[in-house]
Amino acid sequence: MGPRRSGLNRRALLAGGAAAPFAIAGRPAAAADVDAVVIGAGAAGIAAAHALRAAGRRAIVLEARGRVGGRAFTDTSLGPAFDAGASFIHWAERNPWVAIAREVGIATTAESRGGGFQLFADGRPMAEPDRRRRRDAFRRIERRLEAADLDARDLSIAELIGDLGPELAPVAASGLLLSIGEEAGRISARDYRRLWSGDDLVVPSGYGDLVARSAAGLDIRLAEPVEAIRWDGPGVAVTTPSGTLRAGACIVTVPVGVLKAGTIRFVPELPAATRDALSGLHMGALTKIALKLEGDRFGIAPGTSLLEAAAPERLLNLLMFPGGKDLVIGFCGGDYARGLCEAGAAEARAHLVDLLASMVGSEIRKAVKQVSFPAWWTDPHARGAYSVCDPGHETARDALARPIGGRLFIAGEATAGGGAMTVGGATLAGRAAAAALLARKA
Ligand SMILES: Cc1cc2nc3c(=O)[nH]c(=O)nc-3n(C[C@H](O)[C@H](O)[C@H](O)COP(=O)(O)OP(=O)(O)OC[C@H]3O[C@@H](n4cnc5c(N)ncnc54)[C@H](O)[C@@H]3O)c2cc1C
Incomplete structure (x- = not known):
């Protein structure tokens, strides 16, 4: 975030908002300035603002960061672009982003499997019996998840697979670190089973870039971190360091x-029901660490995944030269990712380079030129990768989505039901919140 500027100068408007007739700062107490305020310009906020605009309502989006897109962000700081947050259009069959990409004129494509997977244990190729054990563990967790009887009560995924034994259970659970970004003991099996599945597509030019482009035409004020929301009056009053904006909702x-x-x-x-809902959700910690490499490619085909899997709790996937770019993207999740985020970019870089050197040879050290570390867990505007439902709290997402006092609507990936944790889900949740707002009695 940049340095603080004065009220009027802070108004970084995207196309369409340039003629906004009022300043946020110094506004005297008055009737609503605007029909609705949307807080956050990620996929959910963008979708909500578009829906309100389409219904003829005036909405202003307040965004804390100096950019739009939130956890969908195409990072170009290393030169070649990579998606620091979301990269897959999941369950493409029903994902609204397939149509949005078409409208914006951006291509989507099936994921290229590239050079396949290579498994490592402590930087050395994994022995065949261990590889078999892994495959077996993954097959069993899938079967267990499908067959589990969760009618009586919710379980954590760890409980669900506990009887695989102390050797196999951690291996089976480790795959979740790279999908949910969380330890199996902290994931509700009922919520997990509710998540939608389907085909994945990718956006070669960047999913984050696509989300950012889709915000064109909206009135978005960047670098406006919301500090307070008063909702005890007939409408709401939303305060940022620039001042207070009044709205109907x-x-x-x-x-x-x-x-x-x-x-x-x-x-x-917030009412007790909303606070209860929040207490049943927390943020998982999927994280990427990108390295810029120059020169030799060490005979590795673009798109190859080198998976370090000696310790299941420290599973790390290194995607080598994705799309032929001079990048290596490391992925990890759970407490391991939290530790790396807290350690910072220099340590994360050193850790990845050591691992790469043991896998590929120490020559690779010289090829690594730069790091970019989108540390979502320690990012104050994200505080994690995406929402995870605690065991026993599988109703929390729906409860969080319930309108509050007819003028506060909470939306985002966390309220997206089976679409939770995704950009598509956030978009559907943003549209649903706008529809609820439009349907309310004035
Ligand atoms: C590493 C990683 C990989 C992922 N991979 C995928 C994937 O492949 N496919 C997929 O579909 N999803 C993926 N996701 C999840 C996806 O990115 C999110 O579910 C989605 O982007 C969430 O959108 P949202 O609008 O709910 O929230 P956000 O995108 O987080 O938007 C919320 C906005 O609110 C802003 N904000 C925060 N605090 C304030 C404040 N005080 N005042 C004003 N604004 C504020 C934030 O800056 C942000 O812009 C991934 C996420 C991560 C982190």
């Missing part, structure tokens, strides 16, 4: 981690 799309951290003060506080 507010759609809040900040991540669950941000809501739980108390970054935004609600006056009065």
